[in-house]
Amino acid sequence: MSDLLETANTWLSDVMQAHAGATITYTRGDTELSLTATIGETATEQSDAFGAQLYGATCDFIVVAADMVANGQQIVPADGDRITVGAVTYEVNLGGNLDPWRWGDPYQKTIRIHTRRLTPAEG
DSSP, X not given: OOOXXXXXXXXXXXXXXXXXXXXXXXXXXXXXXXXXXXXXXXXXXXXXXXXXXXXEEEEEEEEEGGXXXXXXXXXXXXXXXXXEETTEEEXXXXXXXXXXXXXXXXXXXXXXXXXXXXOTTXX
């Protein structure tokens, strides 16, 4: 018998992708993936060189981990990868020494990718 919570988690992920998902283009070098992602936000807190606390938020993209396949290989997000939604581009990067992604659920079915929006001059 399968784990009831895992089954419910998979169902919820599928519903979110189908009804609240946006099509994104995930780019690493010359490789592009077309994925469906739900969009979220993560609050951040870091100290600057003078000890002041800096607060902000990242734009997060939640994707199905199994869809993160490039050239036949499973990949995970890396600093510097790009996500494009319409005319807006984001860079995968949480800043500092923090990981640019984390698992989006306890069953590792989804990945939450932390990004920062690029200004037109950076794109």
